Amino acid sequence: MNILLNVPAAKPPYLAARKALELGPDKVIDQLKLSGLSGRGGAGFPAGVKWDTVKNASASPKYLIINAEESEPGTFKDRQLLTENPHAVIEGALIGALTTGCTQGYIYIRPDYRAPAKAFAKALEEARKDGLLGKNAAGSGKHFDIEVCHGGGAYICGEETALINSLEGKRGEPNTKPPFPANEGFKGKPTLLSNVETFAYVPWILLNGAETYALLGVNGCKGMRLFSVSGDVAKPGNYELPVGVTARELIFKHAGGMRDGKKLKAFIPGGASSSPLPPELLDTPMDFKPLAAAGSMLGSGAVVAISDEHSMLDVARNVMGFFEDESCGKCSPCRIGCVKINEMLDEPATLGAKQPLLNELADGVMQGSLCGLGMAAPNVVKGGLKYWARDFAGK
Ligand SMILES: Cc1cc2nc3c(=O)[nH]c(=O)nc-3n(C[C@H](O)[C@H](O)[C@H](O)COP(=O)(O)O)c2cc1C
Numbered sequence: 001m002n003i004l005l006n007v008p009a010a011k012p013p014y015l016a017a018r019k020a021l022e023l024g025p026d027k028v029i030d031q032l033k034l035s036g037l038s039g040r041g042g043a044g045f046p047a048g049v050k051w052d053t054v055k056n057a058s059a060s061p062k063y064l065i066i067n068a069e070e071s072e073p074g075t076f077k078d079r080q081l082l083t084e085n086p087h088a089v090i091e092g093a094l095i096g097a098l099t100t101g102c103t104q105g106y107i108y109i110r111p112d113y114r115a116p117a118k119a120f121a122k123a124l125e126e127a128r129k130d131g132l133l134g135k136n137a138a139g140s141g142k143h144f145d146i147e148v149c150h151g152g153g154a155y156i157c158g159e160e161t162a163l164i165n166s167l168e169g170k171r172g173e174p175n176t177k178p179p180f181p182a183n184e185g186f187k188g189k190p191t192l193l194s195n196v197e198t199f200a201y202v203p204w205i206l207l208n209g210a211e212t213y214a215l216l217g218v219n220g221c222k223g224m225r226l227f228s229v230s231g232d233v234a235k236p237g238n239y240e241l242p243v244g245v246t247a248r249e250l251i252f253k254h255a256g257g258m259r260d261g262k263k264l265k266a267f268i269p270g271g272a273s274s275s276p277l278p279p280e281l282l283d284t285p286m287d288f289k290p291l292a293a294a295g296s297m298l299g300s301g302a303v304v305a306i307s308d309e310h311s312m313l314d315v316a317r318n319v320m321g322f323f324e325d326e327s328c329g330k331c332s333p334c335r336i337g338c339v340k341i342n343e344m345l346d347e348p349a350t351l352g353a354k355q356p357l358l359n360e361l362a363d364g365v366m367q368g369s370l371c372g373l374g375m376a377a378p379n380v381v382k383g384g385l386k387y388w389a390r391d392f393a394g395k
């Protein structure tokens with residue numbers, strides 16, 4: 001079944017927001033915890049726990065931020081969601097604000113998402129007209145509205161603390177954590193910052209029940225999520241499927257299999273930051289724990305299928321080149337390490353003998369970096385060396 005994509009778009013009046021007001025903050029948060037809804041931006045943090053932290057924070061005012069930077073290569077689900085079902089996102093954010101006490105919201109959208117931003121702004125106007133946003137949002141007696149803001153198009157500004165710095169008009173680079181935004185976020189105040197998709201599932205969960213949502217998952221997992229599937233598949237696109245579906249089903253059933261009869265060599269399960277896996281692991285359930293156990297991660301749920309026409313060294317060069325460009329430069333393990341890794345990848349003749357050094361360098365970057373970019377960037381090299389060492393063996 002579908003909840004968010006390829007369904008009639010949500011519209012005012014926001015029945016789930018009314019239900020949230022009837023239930024009250026504690027019961028709403030209990031529902032979120034029971035549903036198992038996890039953050040869809042990459043880290044998979046439990047939404048209910050984050051909402052609880054913001055609700056319990058004593059400082060005020062509190063802010064809410066919808067992260068629509070969507071910069072992880074391979075990820076394009078938020079674009080479709082914002083364009084086709086913006087009211088689901090707005091209602092989810094409104095429920096978040098009413099539950100946790102946020103009085104002002106922002107959506108941070110990457111600059112090239114013009115059509116999604118337009119659709120979202122139109123939906124905001126409709127919600128304001130119906131009294132769902134503004135001074136007495138949804139009849140709650142509280143103020144809440146959302147302002148549309150654009151970043152400059154930097155990958156790192158999807159990272160929550162860099163996003164907040166950017167929104168404050170500062171250089172878009174990450175801070176050390178803690179403090180986390182839920183306690184000290186925008187302007188140093190408690191901030192409920194979540195991905196577009198995370199907010200969008202909330203109305204359905206409240207209207208249909210947390211247990212109903214949780215039971216939609218398969219292979220011991222909970223709920224539904226959006227998967228962006230791309231690469232050498234016949235039908236690239238976004239697929240809304242149960243959490244726990246296998247990569248095999250995603251690629252070979254839903255995305256139509258490999259394009260032009262090509263043979264699968266590798267798949268990246270969670271965006272460019274995640275380690276590529278070999279076809280033998282296609283039956284791993286697509287959720288955080290099973291993929292971590294398989295040596296990769298679910299991240300933003302962006303699956304890239306790679307055919308055997310490609311060398312994994314080329315894949316690693318492509319991905320590491322991106323991370324070198326997008327490193328903000330704040331910490332040296334990432335700033336210098338990504339360059340050094342790329343220098344080694346660019347010298348295939350000597351790479352064979354240098355594989356142990358490359359592995360060590362990748363570990364050093366991952367362990368010494370300040371934020372998730374550097375902590376994950378060398379995954380493509382680590383996975384490449386583990387499963388396709390011959391591609392890195394030099395020529
Ligand atoms: C380098 C980097 C880039 C990120 N890019 C995004 C992004 O584009 N969109 C997003 O929602 N989260 C992104 N994240 C994750 C955010 O920092 C944050 O965890 C997330 O927005 C929280 O929302 P969630 O709990 O709903 O997942 C990124 C993290 C890192 C380290």
Ligand code: SF4
Binds near residue numbers: 331
């Ligand atoms: S890990 Fe990279 S992107 Fe993150 S703070 Fe350090 S230099 Fe910047």
